[in-house]
Amino acid sequence: xxxxxxxxxxxxxxxxxxxxxxxxxxxxxxxxxxxxxxxxxxxxxxxxxxxxxxxxxxxxxxxxxxxxxxxxxxxxxxxxxxxxxxxxxxxxxxxxxxxxxxxxxxxxxxxxxxxxxxxxxxxxxxxxxxxxxxxxxxxxxxxxxxxxxxxxxxxxxxxxxxxxxxxxxxxxxxxxxxxxxxxxxxxxxxxxxxxxxxxxxxxxxxxxxxxxxxxxxxxxxxxxxxxx
Numbered sequence: 001x002x003x004x005x006x007x008x009x010x011x012x013x014x015x016x017x018x019x020x021x022x023x024x025x026x027x028x029x030x031x032x033x034x035x036x037x038x039x040x041x042x043x044x045x046x047x048x049x050x051x052x053x054x055x056x057x058x059x060x061x062x063x064x065x066x067x068x069x070x071x072x073x074x075x076x077x078x079x080x081x082x083x084x085x086x087x088x089x090x091x092x093x094x095x096x097x098x099x100x101x102x103x104x105x106x107x108x109x110x111x112x113x114x115x116x117x118x119x120x121x122x123x124x125x126x127x128x129x130x131x132x133x134x135x136x137x138x139x140x141x142x143x144x145x146x147x148x149x150x151x152x153x154x155x156x157x158x159x160x161x162x163x164x165x166x167x168x169x170x171x172x173x174x175x176x177x178x179x180x181x182x183x184x185x186x187x188x189x190x191x192x193x194x195x196x197x198x199x200x201x202x203x204x205x206x207x208x209x210x211x212x213x214x215x216x217x218x219x220x221x222x223x224x225x226x227x228x
Contacts, residue, residue: 005126005226006141007217008134011148012183012194013098014155016205020148020213021130027214028128028227033121034070035131035138036101038114040092041068041083043100053103060109095163095170095178102182105132106189126227132186135197143226146217147196150206152179 007024011017018034025032042063043053051058069082081089091097104110118138121127129138135145150158156176163170186194196202201220205213221227 004122004124005143006122006134006139007126007128007221007226008139008142008145008197008200009128009130009148009217010132010134010136010146010194010196010200012132012150012155012186013179014159015148015150016158016210016213017130017146017148019210020217021128023210023214024217025128027218028126028221030126030128031121031123032070033118033127033129033131033134035118035129035134037070037081037092038063038066038068038118039101039105039110040097041066041081041088042110042114043104044088044092044097045083046104047100053100056107056109059104059107060113063110063113095175099178099182102185106185106191108191111191132194133192135200136195137192140197143224144217144220145197145200146220147200147202148213149202149204152176152183154206155179 007030009017009021009024018036021034022032042059045062045066046053046059049062051062053059067084070080080087081092115138118129121129122139129142131138135142135147153176156172156179159175159179160170160172163175183194201216203213203216
């Protein structure tokens with residue numbers, strides 16, 4: 001039984017799903033789950049605690065005891081993430097942590113350890129869940145599932161501009177290679193591979209603005225009368 005409505009937004013890295021999910025949750029006044037952050041947090045914590053990213057048993061134990069807080073966005077600022085008492089909102093957004101997250105997310109015991117934690121975010125008045133398997137595995141009964149994608153080239157370009165704006169020294173071709181490698185891992189893994197749910201609305205954002213994507217999703221919410 002669904003205790004509160006859920007809108008899932010899945011898709012590959014750089015598709016814009018995180019931005020869309022954050023704006024949508026704020027607009028609806030709903031809770032937000034950045035599931036990808038949980039895997040980034042685990043990869044980040046593993047490095048801090050000296051746990052190898054292929055040690056499935058220790059990673060699962062660490063995942064079950066992660067001391068994490070998500071503090072919602074206020075006054076136009078992004079949501080804050082606290083790990084073991086320290087703010088790591090920006091620290092977990094590096095490409096190295098992202099690659100580590102993709103590796104630990106492929107481990108079945110790790111996914112099992114984090115599954116119930118993700119489902120616990122389903123609280124009134126509703127939840128917008130952003131990730132890679134929200135609609136297929138975590139919330140399969142969600143009344144609206146969106147699969148948001150974009151070309152690998154466009155996703156690399158967006159990430160390049162984002163990192164350059166922060167002053168990072170990055171290579172566009174290098175980012176494209178990393179995105180393609182991550183796509184390969186995420187779509188080919190045996191457990192919960194990245195793919196649209198059978199009943200998902202598929203949106204290609206390569207040539208769409210954030211506002212256009214949000215407009216399409218809001219129309220689907222209205223059609224289903226999800227937000228009352």
